[in-house]
Amino acid sequence: MPIPLDAGSHIADHLIVILIGFPEQSKTSVLHMCSLFHAFMFAQLWTIYCEQAAAAPALQNQNHTEFSSSAILTGLEFWSRVTPSILQLMAHNKVMVEMVCLHVISLMEALQECNSTIFVKLISMWLPMIQSNLKHLSAGLQLRLQAIQNRVNHQSLQGPAPGALPLALRKWLQCTQFKMAQVEIQSSEAASQFYPM
DSSP, X not given: OOXXXXXXXXXXXXXXXXXHHHHHHTTTOHHHHTHHHHXXXXXXXXXXXXXXXXXXXXXXXXXXXXXXXXXXXXXXXXXXXXXXXXXXXXXXXXXXXXXXXHHHHHHHHHHHHTXXXXXXXXXXXXXXXXXXXXXXXXXXXXXXXXHHHHHHHHHHHHOOOTTHHHHHHHHHHHHHHHHHHHHHHHHXXXXXXXXXX
16 A cells, blocks of 8 residues: 555644635635645545455455455545535635535535445445535535435435446546646636636
């Protein structure tokens, strides 16, 4: 593993600094404005990294079950440290609420697509966090949130399809690369402005 799981606390600390400083720094430049996108993308990557470590512990010396549990717990601990900063960010104003909710909903959609175990464990915390701010969300975000809830209910009845995980991960990774490239182009001074879908 290129990054040991015990780096999770350092990664969480790094994201907390970005989240707490975002309201002030976002006013200074487009690059700082993009930091929120990158913070949530990094959180998404770390979550999937922990899950993949849990699923493939063949290179570890520990017992498979013990290592798998440890990897999932690392992901959950990461979110227990980062979530208060997200809530603090949402307390600033209505514009910030919608911006943060957009990123959280995008995060939930991506983790749901990957059949994330951590997503299943955290959805009961994330849904009330978003639903308490429902009046500040656009109709489009409310529809996306409803789709997440409908899919959670549907998946709990069916369970994931066999063999769907590698394809879902590949699709997620390609989508992540595209979004990151899109934001890089959008934030460059030479590019003409366009808006992500």
